[in-house]
Amino acid sequence: xxxxxxxxxxxxxxxxSRTDRSAFALDTKARALAxxxxxxxxxxxxxxxxxxxxxxxxSIGLGVxxxxxxxxxxxxxxxxxxxxxxxxxxxxxxxxxxxILAAPHAAHRSGWVWAxxxxxxxxxxTLREATEMPIPLRSHPVAxxxxxAGVTALxxxxxxxxxQEANAARQxxxxxxxxxxGGSPEQMRGAALVTFTQPVDMRAALPxxxxxxxxxxxx
Amino acid sequence: xxxLCWQGKHDIRYETVxxxxxxxxxxxxxxxxxxxxxxSDLHLFDGFMPGMEEGDVLGHEFMGEVVEVGSGNRKLKVxxxxxxxFTICCGECEQCQRGNFSVCERSNRNxxxxxxxxxxxxxxxxxxxHLTGGYAGGQAEYxxxxxxxxxxxxxxxxxxxxxxxxxxxxxxxxxxxxVQCDIQRTDTVAxxxxxxxxxxxxxxxxxxxxxxxxxIDHLPDRLSMxxxxxxxxxxxxRERVVERLNELTGGKGPEKCIDAVGMExxxxxxxxxxxxxxxxxxxxxxxxxxxxxxxIYVCRxxxxxxxxxxxxGLVDKIPFGMLMNKGLxxxxxxxxxxxxxxxxxxRIEEGQIDPSFVVTxxxxxxxxxxxxxxxxxKQDGCIKVVLKP
Numbered sequence: 001x002x003x004x005x006x007x008x009x010x011x012x013x014x015x016x017s018r019t020d021r022s023a024f025a026l027d028t029k030a031r032a033l034a035x036x037x038x039x040x041x042x043x044x045x046x047x048x049x050x051x052x053x054x055x056x057x058x059s060i061g062l063g064v065x066x067x068x069x070x071x072x073x074x075x076x077x078x079x080x081x082x083x084x085x086x087x088x089x090x091x092x093x094x095x096x097x098x099x100i101l102a103a104p105h106a107a108h109r110s111g112w113v114w115a116x117x118x119x120x121x122x123x124x125x126t127l128r129e130a131t132e133m134p135i136p137l138r139s140h141p142v143a144x145x146x147x148x149a150g151v152t153a154l155x156x157x158x159x160x161x162x163x164q165e166a167n168a169a170r171q172x173x174x175x176x177x178x179x180x181x182g183g184s185p186e187q188m189r190g191a192a193l194v195t196f197t198q199p200v201d202m203r204a205a206l207p208x209x210x211x212x213x214x215x216x217x218x219x
Numbered sequence: 220x221x222x223l224c225w226q227g228k229h230d231i232r233y234e235t236v237x238x239x240x241x242x243x244x245x246x247x248x249x250x251x252x253x254x255x256x257x258x259s260d261l262h263l264f265d266g267f268m269p270g271m272e273e274g275d276v277l278g279h280e281f282m283g284e285v286v287e288v289g290s291g292n293r294k295l296k297v298x299x300x301x302x303x304x305f306t307i308c309c310g311e312c313e314q315c316q317r318g319n320f321s322v323c324e325r326s327n328r329n330x331x332x333x334x335x336x337x338x339x340x341x342x343x344x345x346x347x348x349h350l351t352g353g354y355a356g357g358q359a360e361y362x363x364x365x366x367x368x369x370x371x372x373x374x375x376x377x378x379x380x381x382x383x384x385x386x387x388x389x390x391x392x393x394x395x396x397x398v399q400c401d402i403q404r405t406d407t408v409a410x411x412x413x414x415x416x417x418x419x420x421x422x423x424x425x426x427x428x429x430x431x432x433x434x435i436d437h438l439p440d441r442l443s444m445x446x447x448x449x450x451x452x453x454x455x456x457r458e459r460v461v462e463r464l465n466e467l468t469g470g471k472g473p474e475k476c477i478d479a480v481g482m483e484x485x486x487x488x489x490x491x492x493x494x495x496x497x498x499x500x501x502x503x504x505x506x507x508x509x510x511x512x513x514x515i516y517v518c519r520x521x522x523x524x525x526x527x528x529x530x531x532g533l534v535d536k537i538p539f540g541m542l543m544n545k546g547l548x549x550x551x552x553x554x555x556x557x558x559x560x561x562x563x564x565x566r567i568e569e570g571q572i573d574p575s576f577v578v579t580x581x582x583x584x585x586x587x588x589x590x591x592x593x594x595x596x597k598q599d600g601c602i603k604v605v606l607k608p
Contacts, residue, residue: 114486114496121497160487164456167437173579173600175444180576181422182569185449190404190428191571196562199318204401204523204548 048161052100052109055158058151059097059116066090078130078139085126092119110162113155120152221608222276222359223587228266231588236276239355239363244291247367249303253380254281254357254584256604257305257388258414259481259529261595263348267482267505268531270332270348279305279345280388281357282380285371294368301371302386303357303364304556307343310369321553326366327352341553358587360608372560375568381575381605382567385419389603390574391559393419393479396527397427398559399550400475407431407468409517411510412479413441413452415577415603416527420477421450422572429475433467435460437485440600444577455488461517472519481528482506489513491536498535505532515542526551577603584608 065073067090070083079086096119099112127148130141181188224234239248257280262268282302285295295301308315312324326343327333333340333350343365346356355362364371374383393416400408408424410417413436424432425448434445437456445452453463464473484507486492491509498504514524515538524547542549566572579602582590590604 117493118497118500121493122501156493163487167456171600172439173443175440175579175600175602176447178444178576179447179449180418180573181425181448182571182573185425188571189425189449192423192426192566193428195565196427198401199398199558201318202399202401202550204399204550 048158048165049106049109051154051158052113052162055113055116055155056097056100059093059100061097063090063093063095063097066093075136075139077127077144078133078135078141079126080136080139082126089119089123089126092122105166106162107166110159110166113159113162116155117152117159120148120155123148124152220360221584222355223278223584223606224273225263225271225275225277226273229264231264231277231591233585233587234274236274236355236359239361241287241289242363243365244289245366245368246289247285247292247295247364247371248287249281249283249301249357249362249364249371250286251281251283251357251360251362251608252300253283253384254278254359254606254608255384255389256280256358256587256591256594256606258416259347260591262482262529262531264591264595265483268348268350269336270350270353272349272353275346275348275353276355276359277346278356278358279347280384281345281359281362282374282384282387283362285367286361289367292368295371295373299371300374300376302374302383302560303345303362303371304386304391304560305345305347305388306553306556307345307352307354307365307370308557309366315369318555318558320555320557329353344553358584358606360584370557372557372564374564378567379575381578381581382573383564384605385415385574385577386560386563386567387556388554389415389577390419390563390572391556392416392527392554393421394423394559394563395554396420396477396479396525397423397429399525400424400477400523402427402429402475404428405430406475407433407473408475408477409433409435409464409473409514410450410477410479411435411514412481412528413438413445414479417441417477417479418444418448418577418602419574420479420527421445422448424475424477425449426566426571431467433464433473437488438597441597441602444602447576455485460488460513464517468519472517472522474519474522476514476518476522476524478510478514478524478526478528480510482508482530482532484509495535504535506530506534508534508537511537515545515547518545518547520545521547523548523550527554578605580604582606 066086070086074080074083074086096116103109103112127141127145220238222236224232226232285297285299288295306321307326308320308323309325314322314324321342323342327340329349329352330340336350343352343354345354397420406429408429410420413434421432421434432450434450435453436442437454442452453460486496495507584606587606593601594604
C-alpha cells in the first residue's frame with residue numbers, strides 16, 4: 001500500500017479515544033431508548049451488542065409467528081387477505097435476525113439492523129393500508145403501527161450506535177498537514193482573484209454593499 | 220492490452236481486451252501512465268448508473284503519452300505528454316463554442332439513447348456507460364481518444380503525474396463548483412462531502428476569496444484533510460448540520476452551498492435517508508437526495524446551490540416550494556473541463572495549488588478491483604487512488 005505516497009508527507013494513525021466517542025449525539029426521537037446503547041464506554045458498547053442480539057432474537061421470533069400463526073396474526077392487525085405477504089415478511093424477519101446474530105463485528109451487525117429498519121418501513125406501509133379499510137372487530141392495526149413505530153425507533157438507535165461504534169473502532173489517518181495550497185490559508189485566501197474573472201454565465205450575486213446602487217436609484 | 224472491465228454490480232475485473240486503434244482522422248492513441256478511480260466510478264461499481272454493459276472498460280481520469288495520431292490531427296504528435304479530460308468535445312458545435320463542453324452536441328455517439336433518457340443528449344464521456352457514448356475508459360494500458368485535436372491538454376514534463384492527473388476531472392470539477400457560486404469576499408461556502416471533489420472545492424473556494432469554508436462529512440481522515448486548508452468542519456455523526464451552519468452564519472445560513480456527494484447520500488444521519496433507502500430498495504426512487512434537501516433548507520435566501528455531485532435518475536420529496544420562495548439559484552452539470560484547464564495548469568505551475576495532496580493510495584492497475592472496494596468502503600484512510608498500468 002501507499003507505494004507512491006509523496007515522501008514528504010507522513011501520516012499518523014490513531015484510534016479515536018473513548019472520550020471522543022462520548023461526544024456522539026443521537027438526534028432521533030429514540031434518544032431515551034438509545035441511551036443504554038450509546039458507545040461511550042466499553043460497558044455501553046457491550047450493551048449495544050446485547051441490544052442488537054436482543055433485536056436479532058426478536059426478529060426471528062416475530063418471523064416464526066408470522067410464518068406459523070399467519071391467520072391469527074393477520075386477524076389481530078387487520079390484514080385478512082394479505083396472509084401471503086405476511087409470510088414473506090416473516091421470512092424477511094428471520095433472515096434479518098440470523099444476519100444480526102451471525103454478524104462478525106459491529107459494522108456488519110449495523111447493516112443488518114438497518115435492514116430491519118427498511119423492513120419496519122414496509123410493515124408500517126402495509127399496516128397503513130389496513131387502517132384505510134373498514135376495520136373488523138378485534139383487529140387493531142393502529143395499535144400495531146404504534147408498536148412497530150416504537151421498535152423502529154429502537155432499531156434506528158441501535159443501528160446508529162453500532163455504526164458509531166464501528167467508525168470509532170476504525171483506524172483513522174491524520175491528513176491535517178496536507179493543505180495542497182501554496183501558503184497558509186490566510187495567505188492564500190483570494191489568491192486566485194488576481195488573475196481571475198468571473199465568467200459572465202456564472203454570475204449569481206451582486207456585491208454585498210448595495211449602498212451605491214441604492215443611492216443611484218434614489219437620485 | 221490489460222484493462223479494468225465492468226462485469227456487473229460489484230464485479231470489476233482486470234482483463235485482457237483488444238488494443239484500441241485509430242478510427243477517425245482526429246483520433247489519438249494514448250499510452251496511459253497514470254489513471255485514477257473517481258467517486259463517480261463508484262456509482263457504476265454499485266450498479267446505480269443505467270446503460271452499462273458487461274466488458275465495458277472503466278475509467279475517466281487518466282493521462283499518458285501519445286503513441287499514435289490520426290491523419291487529421293494537427294495538434295498532437297507522438298511523444299506528447301497529455302492529460303485527457305473526461306468530457307469528450309468536438310470544439311466546433313454551438314455548445315463547445317460557448318464553452319459548454321460537457322454538453323457537446325457531437326461527441327456522444329449514442330445520441331438516440333441519450334435523447335430518450337435526458338431529453339437531449341449530453342457529451343460523450345470516457346468509461347461512463349453507453350448513455351454517454353459507450354467509449355472505452357482510461358483504466359487501461361492504452362486508450363483511444365476521439366476529437367484528440369481538441370480534448371487532451373498538453374502538460375509539461377517538469378510536473379509529476381500526481382500534480383497534473385486531476386486536471387482531467389476532479390480539480391476542474393471542484394473549481395467549477397466554486398466558480399458557479401460566484402463567491403464574494405463576505406461569503407460562507409458550505410460543502411457537503413469531504414471526498415476528492417469536496418477537497419478541491421474547498422481549496423478553490425478559499426483561493427476565490429470565501430470568508431469561511433465549511434465542510435460536512437463524518438469520516439475523521441477526510442475531515443482532517445479539509446482542516447488542512449483552513450476549512451471549518453462539521454461531523455454529522457456528532458453535530459446537527461443545520462443548527463451548526465446557522466450558528467456559524469449568525470442564524471442566516473450559508474450564502475453558497477455545494478453538493479459534492481450526489482446520488483449515494485449516507486444513510487443513517489436523518490429520517491429522510493431511511494425513507495430514500497427504503498424507496499430505493501423497492502425500485503421506487505433511483506437516487507438518495509438528502510444533501511439536496513438539506514442545502515435547500517439551510518441556504519440563505521437568494522443564495523446559490525452548486526451541484527457537482529452526480530445524480531442519475533429520479534429523486535423524491537424535493538422541497539421545491541422552499542427553493543422557489545427563497546429565490547435560490549441552482550447550478551449543476553458535468554464539468555466543462557476544457558474551459559478551466561489552461562488557467563488551472565498555470566496555477567499549479569505557479570504553486571498556488573499542488574493537487575497531489577489528495578493522493579492517499581498508489582497501486583498497480585492489476586490491483587484495481589481490490590482498490591475499488593477499498594475506496595468504496597473508505598478503508599485504510601483511502602481518499603484518492605492512483606493506478607499505474
